Amino acid sequence: MFSGSIVALITPMDPKGKLCLSSLKKLVNYHINSGTSAIVSVGTTGESATLSHEEHGNVVMQTLEIANEKIAVIAGTGSNDTAEAISLTKRFEYSGIKGCLSVTPYYNRPTQEGLYQHFKAIANSTNLPQILYNVPSRTGCDILPETVARLSKIKNIIGIKEATGDLSRINQINNLVNSDFILMSGDDITALDFMRLGGNGIISVTANIAAREMVTICKLASQKKFNKAYQLNQNLMFLHKVLFCESNPIPVKWAAKKIGLIEHDNLRLPMTTLSNINQLQVEQALILSGLQ
Structure with a gap:
């Protein structure tokens, strides 16, 4: 997973800024049917920054219930407040969640010792x-x-989602950790190169709307069939x-609505709907990639 x-x-x-449960059901089932390895629920793409602590937990638990053990669910539990991150993590301890994704503390800019x-x-x-x-x-x-x-070296810290886009990080990290430490890309543009250099996969934004395509690319990479993987990836x-023409998840929400995966593309302020000029770009990308 x-x-x-x-x-x-x-x-x-929904238009009132509340969770649209019918759309969430459609999304989860889309990923079950597409063969996605796992779902990260309420990571940063899931707008964790503008959900209350209670809402955050409720969305994760609703996702887990819909998944019904047909797909693994990983909870986003990061915060720039260590105590809040611990509180969120503890909420899911015996829930059926398979793991937690914890972002580095934003704005605080802690030292390396602080991060540790x-x-x-x-x-x-x-x-x-x-x-x-x-x-970063x-x-x-x-x-x-x-x-x-x-x-x-801490037993339950099992991997990292590395979204710098700096491919040299793979060897730098691999040279310092045990072979079972998991390296996941967090950058769709460089993800295939990341896997070619030894990464285990990607935690993807693009997969929200191109799930089967991303599954296929990752499978081909795991089989070392990189020529075919690069051909498919070039289409995306x-x-x-x-x-990422505007701040994530503005464009991907608009795209998901455009292809009928969600009913509304609403976001909470200070995030706003995709601008008209960028809607044209995203629509063109959907057409070129065969998603529309």
Whole structure:
């Protein structure tokens, strides 16, 4: 479950900004039928920053209930407040959640020692497997390979979602950790190269709307059939790029609504709906990739 194509699931909302349960059911079933390895529920793509603590937990539990053990569910539990991250993690301890994805603390910009102590405290509070999430472009801090290596020695810290887009990180981390430490890409554009260099898969934004395609690419990569994988991935490359023409998850929510996977593309302020000019770009990408 911690390899291949894992989706960083969007959180569908109704016009009032509440969870759209019918759309969530459609999304989860879409990933079950597409062969997605696992769902990350309420990660950063799931708008964790604008959900209350209670809402966050409820969305994860609704996702788990809909999944009904047909697909693994990983809970996003990261926070820039260590105590809040621990509280979220503990909520899912005996829920059926298979693990937690924990983003580096945003805005605080902790030192490497602060990052180590933050993730150590979370891991020591639970038996759930923990996946670190490094995305400096959104958080303002970068967990360095040496710190990842220190954390990998904690038994339930099992891997990292590495979203720097820096492919040199793979060897840097692999040279410092045991062979069973999991490396997942968090960058759709470079994910196939990441897997070619030894990564285990991707936690993907693109998979929200191109689930079968991302599953196939990851399977081909695991079988070392990279020529075929690159051909398929090239069909999605424009899509990979334009899904970040505005802040994630603005474009992917609009695209999901456009192809009928969700009923509304609502977001909570300060996130706003995709601009008209970028709607044209995303629609073109959907057509070029064969999704519309």
